[in-house]
Amino acid sequence: MSRFKLNRRTLLRGALGGGVVTLGLPPFEAFFNSTGTAYADGSLLPRRFGLFWWGNGMLPDFWVPTETGEDYTLSPLLEPLESMRQRLTVVTGTKVNVPNIVPHFSGSAGLLTGMPEIQIGDDYTFAGPTIDVVLGQALGGQSRFRRIEFGAAAKEGLSFNGPHSRNPPETDPAALFRRIFVEGFVAPGDEPVFDPKLALRRSVLDAVVEDARRLRDVVSKTDSIRLEQHMEGVRELERSIARLEEDPPDLAACSVPPEPDVEYPDVDGRPQLSAKNRVMCDTIAMALACDQTRVFSNFFSYPVNNTLFPNAPDGHHNLTHDEPGDQPEVFAITRQCMEEFAYQLQALENVAEGDGTLLDSCAVLGASEISLGRIHSLEEFPILIGGSCGGRLKEGLHYRSETQESSSKVVLSLLRAMGLPLGSWGEGDAFVDEGLSAIEV
């Protein structure tokens, strides 16, 4: 048993011009016992959430499928998802309803936090927590890690706890593997080795919390929030160490995945994004199967990235602005991104669990920060959803919003499908109090 009781009330705080943003969420444990398929031992399968992000948007002319409903043909840009078509819902025609002030930033802030970005000093940051953090705080307490962020070209990622508080992603496949499956990991069926150092590490962290508590009480209000965030991380680590001291859960689907290569050197000056992404997708699939985490974010590529993709004649961002005509090079890069999203879903589909596959229990949101890169449009926003979240979301569907509904409705549907009993999502123009019923079961 951990010596720390976890907060039942989940608090997400951030500094907002010296003030405090508090988002209080009620406890959710009750929701997990009502429905769901079971593990072999009768315990219930958890729900899992994934985010797959690619930067620089898409080309609406080649993105939106012609037909709607279940009987539709994938568009040229979505063709790489053909093998996952039955597990996929495509939502088109929605709009991220925040002022489009900062190119590539307003859209990601609007979709992921339901709020416009805020300005502090001369710089911009997210005003509140992103959806992966909201879900990790609410649901992640039962697994070893609340959330895991990674991505082949993630750069700083887009996971925020609040203003200027980012969760840095892992970009090195070997390091991601080591974090989850090497350091202290005990596979099901293995005898845990009693390690006195685990308890000692927790004692050290107790001392760290004591130091932080003293400091918190003498610094400014704003700094006390920063220290509380630090303390939350320390307690999180204590909890995850405590999990390692327990017997490993008996999960039939769990096994240690293959270890990634140490290095993925550039080829012709192009990073090996696909190879890195795929091995990290395999790693994270097993992290879910082994219940090491229930929430992940894969920042495959980042907003404004000028990455040289294989065969591309210029950086991705440059091409979105400067390539003339139908932008065949942007088209080819966006297709590569969709191939990687397809692999993300396939990696989850490949793992058998219960009566189905790992993907059954997942909701994986695929999105970018804009639609048409050339003009940073927030209309006709690209939204893809993989998995049914334990039968709560429809699959195999193209839903088209003819009334330019808010993208926040999709987010609210996803959060509710994950079990958060939220009445609304977002603020200001991005506020919604109903989900997108067409994609809900």
Add this chain to the structure above:
Amino acid sequence: MKHLHLLLTASICVGCATEPVPVDPPEPRLRRLTQDQYRNVVADLFGADVVVPPNLEPDLTVDGFAAIGAALGSISARGVEQYEEAAYSVAGQALGSEADPAALVPCTPSGAVDSACAEAFLGDLAFRAWRRPVSAEELGRLVAVTEQAGESLGDFYEGVQFGVAAILQSPNFLFREELGEDDPDNPGGRRFTSWEMASRMSFLLWNTGPDAELLAAAEAGDLVTDDGLAAQADRMMADPRARRGIRAFFTELYKLQRLDDLEKDPTVFVHMGDDVGAAAREETLLNVEALVFDEDADFREFITSDRTFVNPKLASIYNIRSPVREGFGEATLDADDGRRGFLGQLSFLALNSHPINSSATLRGKFVRETLLCQSIPDPPADVDTSIPEPSGNAPTLRDRVADHLSVDACAGCHEIMDPIGLGFENFDALGRWRTTQGGAVIDPSGVLDGVAFDNAWQLADVVAEHEKFGSCIARSLFRFGVGHLEEPGERPSVAALGADLEASGFRIHDLVLSLVTSPVFRQTAEVTPRTPRLFFGDDS
């Protein structure tokens, strides 16, 4: 030494030549150690051979500086894991079975648990790591975990590693606590304490924590006096570690860390390889070091000097004869080479370009924002920023960006950036010299704030002589040194720093001394602590 004498004179004159400027400073903020600072302090405490794991909480860059982000960001849950891993790795390397723990621990332990020995070792280490006296309660916690570990593991040196790990994971180490005290010389005002001034100076000047001499000066109360500060500042600027501090400043200012991720298409640029970015950074920093430390020169030469330092790779890109077979050597450029000064260096030219094409806008923006401290708004989010493809009618970039300059909505900003950037069009996206583009001769002439230039060689003079050049460096060093944008109550002091820099003949050395002895670096405001908390779950 003549040199030292000049410095002392200069720093004294800062206080006497001009009227003191009143300061209205903001509330003090905690600053997190940057990655480099963490590594430097660990090397100071445990030796340069100790290897810190590569991944630590990333620096947060805000308003152009990690130094400012350090005062805003917190530590993520992942960062806590990484700091833990680093702490045990460092402790193990310093005190583990492969190390020579007796070299670090000043006493011989009597057994697996020896509280007095643990207290002696950890007390001194925590004092140096936390940069201030350690309370009995704090030391008690460190000794307690050490005793518990020694008993559990049956070995003193194994046990003491847990005490070391506690020191290195503590917010007392990871954050700089500089909260100030009542200022007896300024009733009603607050100043940073002598201990806090030691940290402020050492992290600014050396990019690491204070050494023993500085801590001794702090303990003696010297660092709240003008003379004490000036004496330590002179000593510190004469120390080789000052090169590290100045390098850190210019690396942040010119965003040279981005050279690690330089994206250039090697199928277009045959010189491109993993070593190019690092070499470019070294060239720029060697120029800074030579001007600031070896020559105490007018820093405008950074922009106008025909001397630079290159390795064979850079020499081949610049198409000049390499002065050395390996490493860096001094080279002299002439007008035929077309380039001189920082604005002719790859680190400026390549970083402010696209992977394949040069960018007049990015280069002009850098000159405006970073060298002249003029701000330019972001383009509106919903405009089409594309420029026409090269064609027979528009072969050069100047022809192609003409749109920016003719469309009203764009021109407002682009006409203050593009004409400067077009002055560098003789350099391609990597920084190679060229005279034609698409068969047409490149025209690099232009006007910067009313001063005409024919090419980049002349443009260097225009930038260096610009009235904002000196005050911009002063403002940047202030932001880097204090970790925040200047508040209204600090602006007169920052302006005075700029005036001092110009009066000194643009000596960076003098600017640093002016800053650390200035009230704007030494005074602070009272902390308003948090109100009693309404929510904190189990942690009351």
